[in-house]
Amino acid sequence: MDEKQRVATALAKALPEMEIADIADKIERPKDAKNGDYAFPTFFLAKTLHKAPQMIASDLVEKVDQQGFDKVVVAGPYINFFLDKAGVGSDVLKEILNDPEHYGDLDLGHQANVTIDYSSPNIAKPMGMGHLRSTMIGEAVARIMEKVNYNLIRIDYLGDWGTQFGKMMAAYKMWGDEPDVQKGLKEDPIDTLVKLYVRINTEADEHPEYTEAGRAWFAKLEHGDEEAWKLWHWFREMSLQRFQRVYDMLNVHFDSFNGEAFSAQKMDEPIQLLKDKGLLKESRGAQIVDLDHYKLPPLLIIKSNGTTTYITRDLATALFRKRMYGHAKSLYVVGADQETYFRQLRMALKEMGFNWWDQITHISFGLMNLNGKKMSTRKGNVVSLEDVLNDSIDLARKQIAEKNPDLKNADEVAKQVGVGAVIFHDLKNYRRNAVNFKLEDVVKFEGETGPYVQYARARAESILRKGGIQDFSNVDLTKVGDSAWDLISFLGQYSEAIKRAALNYDPSVVAKYALELAKKFNQYYAHTRILDEDEGQRARLALTQAVSNVLKSALNLLDIQAPDEM
RNA sequence: GGAACGGUAGCUCAACUGGAUAGAGCAUCGGUCUUCUAAACCGAGGGUUGUGGGUUCGACCCCCACUCGUUCCA
Numbered sequence: 167m168d169e170k171q172r173v174a175t176a177l178a179k180a181l182p183e184m185e186i187a188d189i190a191d192k193i194e195r196p197k198d199a200k201n202g203d204y205a206f207p208t209f210f211l212a213k214t215l216h217k218a219p220q221m222i223a224s225d226l227v228e229k230v231d232q233q234g235f236d237k238v239v240v241a242g243p244y245i246n247f248f249l250d251k252a253g254v255g256s257d258v259l260k261e262i263l264n265d266p267e268h269y270g271d272l273d274l275g276h277q278a279n280v281t282i283d284y285s286s287p288n289i290a291k292p293m294g295m296g297h298l299r300s301t302m303i304g305e306a307v308a309r310i311m312e313k314v315n316y317n318l319i320r321i322d323y324l325g326d327w328g329t330q331f332g333k334m335m336a337a338y339k340m341w342g343d344e345p346d347v348q349k350g351l352k353e354d355p356i357d358t359l360v361k362l363y364v365r366i367n368t369e370a371d372e373h374p375e376y377t378e379a380g381r382a383w384f385a386k387l388e389h390g391d392e393e394a395w396k397l398w399h400w401f402r403e404m405s406l407q408r409f410q411r412v413y414d415m416l417n418v419h420f421d422s423f424n425g426e427a428f429s430a431q432k433m434d435e436p437i438q439l440l441k442d443k444g445l446l447k448e449s450r451g452a453q454i455v456d457l458d459h460y461k462l463p464p465l466l467i468i469k470s471n472g473t474t475t476y477i478t479r480d481l482a483t484a485l486f487r488k489r490m491y492g493h494a495k496s497l498y499v500v501g502a503d504q505e506t507y508f509r510q511l512r513m514a515l516k517e518m519g520f521n522w523w524d525q526i527t528h529i530s531f532g533l534m535n536l537n538g539k540k541m542s543t544r545k546g547n548v549v550s551l552e553d554v555l556n557d558s559i560d561l562a563r564k565q566i567a568e569k570n571p572d573l574k575n576a577d578e579v580a581k582q583v584g585v586g587a588v589i590f591h592d593l594k595n596y597r598r599n600a601v602n603f604k605l606e607d608v609v610k611f612e613g614e615t616g617p618y619v620q621y622a623r624a625r626a627e628s629i630l631r632k633g634g635i636q637d638f639s640n641v642d643l644t645k646v647g648d649s650a651w652d653l654i655s656f657l658g659q660y661s662e663a664i665k666r667a668a669l670n671y672d673p674s675v676v677a678k679y680a681l682e683l684a685k686k687f688n689q690y691y692a693h694t695r696i697l698d699e700d701e702g703q704r705a706r707l708a709l710t711q712a713v714s715n716v717l718k719s720a721l722n723l724l725d726i727q728a729p730d731e732m
Numbered sequence: 733g734g735a736a737c738g739g740u741a742g743c744u745c746a747a748c749u750g751g752a753u754a755g756a757g758c759a760u761c762g763g764u765c766u767u768c769u770a771a772a773c774c775g776a777g778g779g780u781u782g783u784g785g786g787u788u789c790g791a792c793c794c795c796c797a798c799u800c801g802u803u804c805c806a
Contacts, residue, residue, distance in 0.1 A: 194751070207751060209789060219789075243789090244752070452806065461735075463805045470806080505736060506804050532737085533803080540803095565771070583771090595745060598737070600802065607744075611771050613757045614745085621771050629768050666748065678746075681756090692764095692773040710768095732771080 324425030332384025590616025
C-alpha cells in the first residue's frame with residue numbers, strides 16, 4: 167500500500183493535471199515479475215493527449231521522479247516500476263519480525279461489534295460433512311474480521327425447536343424402556359435417538375396415532391409441561407456434548423448457543439410489528455408479507471392452519487441481536503439454497519422500518535454433495551464429520567511413521583495435520599462453488615493442501631533451530647540478496663490479501679495466499695542454501711523467520727494449526 | 733413458468749478494479765535425495781474460457797440472446 171502511494175507520487179510530478187488518488191487507481195501489479203513491481207498503463211490518456219500510448223509512456227517516464235526506485239522503464243504502453251529491493255525488502259522483514267502477531271493487521275472495523283451466525287446444527291442429529299462448510303467458513307471469516315479489528319460475537323443458532331422433537335419424545339416414551347434402546351442410549355445416545363425418530367416416522371404410516379402423539383408432545387413442550395421440558399433439555403445437553411467433541415477437534419468456540427427455542431419465546435414482537443405496520447396480508451387463508459415490488463416471492467408468516475414458521479423466529483432473532491449486541495454487521499453463514507430467503511428477510515426488515523436491514527449479510531456457500539446428490543440425514547446419505555476427521559488423522563499418523571518416525575509428539579502433530587488437511591480443503595476454493603465430497607480429495611496431503619503449507623513452515627522452523635539465532639534486531643537485512651525478492655515482495659502483500667478476504671467474506675483468498683507463500687518459500691529453499699556460512703546467512707535466517715511467522719498467521723486465520731515439526 | 737448462482741486444460745480449481753503470452757494442483761511422461769525434512773523441487777505435453785452477437789485501444793471479466801447444470805419459489 168505504501169509502495170503504491172510512492173509510485174503514485176512519483177507519477178504525480180509527471181501528470182500535474184491528475185489527482186494523486188486517480189493515478190493510484192490506475193496503477194496495477196504486473197503478473198509477470200519481469201514487468202516490475204508496479205505498472206502504470208497509459209491507454210486511457212491516448213484520447214485526451216491525441217498520442218499513441220507508447221509515445222505517452224516514453225514521454226512520461228522522462229518526467230517521473232526515479233528517486234527511490236531500482237529503475238523505472240518503459241515497456242510499450244506501460245511504465246514499469248522496480249522497487250528498491252534492498253530498502254523495501256529490509257523494511258518488510260523488519261516490520262514482520264518486530265511484531266509477528268500483528269503483521270498484516272488493518273483497522274477496518276474500529277472495534278465495532280459483528281455477530282456471526284454459523285455452524286448451527288440441529289440437535290439430536292449427528293453432525294455430517296455438510297456442517298463442515300458453515301462451521302469452517304464461519305470460523306475463518308470471524309478470525310479474518312478480528313484481524314481487521316472488528317469485535318466478533320460467535321453464535322451457534324441451534325436447531326432445537328420444532329415438531330420433530332415432539333415425535334422424538336413420543337418415540338422415547340413408547341420404546342425407551344426396551345433393553346437394546348437402553349443400551350444404545352448409554353453408548354451412543356444421539357445415534358439411538360435418531361433411530362427412534364426414524365422408527366416412529368416409518369411406523370406412523372400404519373399407526374396414525376403416533377403422529378398425533380408427537381403433536382401432543384410438542385404441544386406440551388410449547389405449554390411448558392415439566393416432563394416435556396426435561397426431555398427436551400436432555401436431548402439438547404447430549405447433543406451439545408457431542409457437538410463439543412467436534413468443535414474441540416476443530417478448535418471452534420462459540421459465545422452463544424441460543425437457538426430456535428430461545429427465539430420461539432420472542433415471536434410476539436415481530437408479529438405485532440407486522441400488524442401495526444399493516445404489512446400482513448391475507449392470501450389463501452394465510453398471512454403473508456407481500457414482496458412483489460422487490461421481485462421476491464411473498465413471505466409466509468402465519469400458515470393457513472394458524473401456526474407460525476421459522477421466519478417469525480428469524481425476525482425475532484434479528485431484533486434480539488440488534489438490541490443485545492448493537493452490531494454494525496450481522497453475518498449469517500448459511501447455504502446457497504437460502505439465498506432467496508435471506509433477500510426476503512432483509513426486505514421484510516426494511517419494510518418494518520429498520521434502517522439496519524442492510525447490516526444483515528448472508529454469507530452464502532455452495533452445498534456439499536455426495537455422488538452428485540444432496541446430503542440428507544433423512545435419506546441416510548450423510549458422511550459423519552467426526553469419522554472423516556479421524557480418518558484423516560489416522561492417515562497423517564501413518565505418514566509420520568513413514569517419513570519422520572522419530573517425531574516426539576507424533577499424536578498431537580497427526581491431529582494438527584489431519585484436521586488441517588480437512589479444513590484447508592474446505593476453505594481453499596471460493597465459498598460459493600458447490601463441492602462434491604470425495605474422501606480421497608479431502609485427505610490428500612500433497613500439492614495444494616493444508617499439509618503442504620504446514621510442511622513448508624515446518625522446514626523453515628527446522629532451519630531456524632539449526633541456525634540458532636533468535637534475535638534479528640541487529641542483523642543487516644539488506645544482505646538477503648536479490649534472489650529473495652520474489653518471496654519478500656509477496657510477504658509485503660499480506661495485508662492486501664487480508665483486506666480482500668475481509669471485504670468479500672472469503673477465506674479462500676487467505677488460503678490461496680498461504681499456498682502461494684509456501685510455494686515461493688519451497689522454491690527459494692530448493693535453490694538457495696540458507697545456512698551457508700557467508701555474510702548473508704543471518705539475513706536469510708531472518709527471512710526464514712519472517713516467512714514462518716506469516717505462514718503461521720495465515721494458517722491461524724483459517725483455524726489451522728502450524729506444527730514446528732512434522 | 734419466475735428467480736438466483738454457476739459453465740475456464742482429462743479431473744479439481746485460479747485469474748485482484750476490464751490490461752502485457754489465460755495460470756496452479758492432481759493425473760500422465762521425464763529428471764533431482766552422501767549437503768538446511770523428497771508431504772519437496774525442476775521440466776514436458778495438455779485451451780476456440782458453453783454457443784452466437786455487441787461495447788471497448790483492449791473482454792474469462794461488462795451488455796443482449798441462446799444453451800447446459802445446480803438451487804429456490806404457500
